[in-house]
Amino acid sequence: MSSTQTTPPPAPAPRSAPALAATARGLARTYGRGDTLVHALRGVDLDLPAGRFTAIMGPSGSGKSTLMHCLAGLDQPTGGTVSVAGQALDGLSDDALTRFRRDNVGFVFQAFNLLPMLSAEQNIWLPTELAGRSRTDLRDRFERIVTTLGIADRLSHRPAELSGGQQQRVAIARALVGGPAIVFADEPTGNLDSTASAEVLSFLRGSVRELGQTVVMVTHELEAAAYADDVVVLADGRITHRLVEPTAADLVAALNPAAA
Numbered sequence: 001m002s003s004t005q006t007t008p009p010p011a012p013a014p015r016s017a018p019a020l021a022a023t024a025r026g027l028a029r030t031y032g033r034g035d036t037l038v039h040a041l042r043g044v045d046l047d048l049p050a051g052r053f054t055a056i057m058g059p060s061g062s063g064k065s066t067l068m069h070c071l072a073g074l075d076q077p078t079g080g081t082v083s084v085a086g087q088a089l090d091g092l093s094d095d096a097l098t099r100f101r102r103d104n105v106g107f108v109f110q111a112f113n114l115l116p117m118l119s120a121e122q123n124i125w126l127p128t129e130l131a132g133r134s135r136t137d138l139r140d141r142f143e144r145i146v147t148t149l150g151i152a153d154r155l156s157h158r159p160a161e162l163s164g165g166q167q168q169r170v171a172i173a174r175a176l177v178g179g180p181a182i183v184f185a186d187e188p189t190g191n192l193d194s195t196a197s198a199e200v201l202s203f204l205r206g207s208v209r210e211l212g213q214t215v216v217m218v219t220h221e222l223e224a225a226a227y228a229d230d231v232v233v234l235a236d237g238r239i240t241h242r243l244v245e246p247t248a249a250d251l252v253a254a255l256n257p258a259a260a
């Protein structure tokens with residue numbers, strides 16, 4: 001008599017929630033008072049998963065910059081909480097907040113914000129130098145980033161000797177070199193032509209795919225948002241849509257609800 005041994009089916013693997021790079025709960029920000037009171041954010045709840053490229057979109061005045069500035073610890077919310085890399089930002093002193101940003105957050109701005117008297121390489125190292133980190137530990141990452149960004153042969157140039165696209169690539173290298181928990185990019189392609197924009201957006205997306213970076217980008221442009229994994233749409237200080245890997249049609253419908 002033969003006996004058949006049956007193996008019990010494997011237990012389902014526990015499903016762990018994705019790690020969060022940043023969260024906001026009940027986030028509110030008003031400006032002014034009385035007749036001039038503006039509700040820039042009216043109670044925003046948001047989870048930004050780590051290792052994703054998220055775009056924040058919405059009409060002018062909808063609160064995109066305010067949301068990014070509150071998430072990045074650059075602006076003080078008037079209500080609610082923000083946590084970045086597991087650290088609650090409310091209650092941190094200005095000094096502690098500055099240190100926290102220096103150690104955990106990278107920034108890419110529309111206007112590049114490079115220091116004109118420093119070379120590209122000096123600009124890239126500046127934030128990690130201010131944070132007192134050793135170049136030796138970061139050298140491999142630095143080499144990989146400047147090679148990927150195609151600026152390895154431009155490192156001794158000053159910003160004025162570089163094109164807009166090259167300056168933005170230097171700014172991206174500066175944001176990435178310390179391996180921050182999150183990179184905030186505020187209209188990073190606003191000053192670039194379409195070719196340079198496509199390059200910059202590809203590099204930002206590549207940093208997510210290849211370096212596991214978390215990137216959050218404010219943009220007006222559908223073409224730019226198409227590079228993101230997720231899109232958050234704001235209107236009048238509230239989130240109206242959270243789209244995961246949206247199609248172009250999903251995005252257009254979310255941005256123009258009346259036309260959907």
Ligand SMILES: Nc1ncnc2c1ncn2[C@@H]1O[C@H](COP(=O)(O)OP(=O)(O)OP(=O)(O)O)[C@@H](O)[C@H]1O
Nearest residue numbers: 031032038039040059060061062063064065066067
């Ligand atoms: N420092 C400030 N003082 C007063 N009002 C402000 C301030 N900053 C923003 N606001 C107001 O808050 C609202 C949201 O502004 P915010 O800049 O966040 O919008 P946005 O979506 O980024 O706009 P845009 O796309 O035009 O940059 C607007 O009504 C704006 O006028």
